[in-house]
Amino acid sequence: MKAKSIRAVAAALTLSVAATLTWDAKAGSELVTFPETYAEGVRYAVVNRGNLREEIFTSRAAIDAVKQGHPIPSGTVITLVDYRDGALYRYVVMEKRTGWGADYPPEKRNGEWEFQAFNADKSVNTNETLDRCFSCHKPRERQDFVHTFDQMKSAR
Numbered sequence: 001m002k003a004k005s006i007r008a009v010a011a012a013l014t015l016s017v018a019a020t021l022t023w024d025a026k027a028g029s030e031l032v033t034f035p036e037t038y039a040e041g042v043r044y045a046v047v048n049r050g051n052l053r054e055e056i057f058t059s060r061a062a063i064d065a066v067k068q069g070h071p072i073p074s075g076t077v078i079t080l081v082d083y084r085d086g087a088l089y090r091y092v093v094m095e096k097r098t099g100w101g102a103d104y105p106p107e108k109r110n111g112e113w114e115f116q117a118f119n120a121d122k123s124v125n126t127n128e129t130l131d132r133c134f135s136c137h138k139p140r141e142r143q144d145f146v147h148t149f150d151q152m153k154s155a156r
């Protein structure tokens, strides 16, 4: 093979690897769809901070697991409804399923959780940098990456 065609093959390979990586990154958060039934779960935490109000929901099964010291079960969705100045602003959602997250490097991975941000109209917020979610929840590894873990424990 001539040097030129080797370079062409190498370039094509590089492109296809790059395309695969990009697709993987998208496939992660796209697993999380809008949780239409979130309000049927338990509203276990409310945060008021300045003009911001957050109402946080999850399933009864997740609350029970945390209370009993068990891992949060596969299939758990946690929905944070974010209000600003009393108006619905957006939703941020994390969802955990067996096997999720396995393709992430350890320094990014949050166990089996995936993250997604939705606009007030429930569409995906495509402008959100989801790496921020991972990096800010990562330090809570000892409580399964959930900041409001203690509120789950004390939920009724």
Ligand code: HEC
Pocket (backbone or CB within 6 Å): 047, 054, 056, 078, 079, 080, 092, 093, 094, 115, 116, 117, 128, 129, 130, 132, 133, 134, 136, 137, 145, 146, 147, 148, 149
């Ligand atoms: C700057 C740090 C930070 C970033 C970035 C961040 N979070 Fe959080 N998240 C928090 C904190 C702190 C809480 C606890 C509630 C509070 O104090 O506002 C929280 C709570 C949550 C909750 C409720 C469960 C829990 O962990 O308490 C969900 C769901 C959530 N965040 C999803 C997301 C998603 C999705 C993104 C990215 C779009 C994201 N977060 C980005 C810090 C962050």
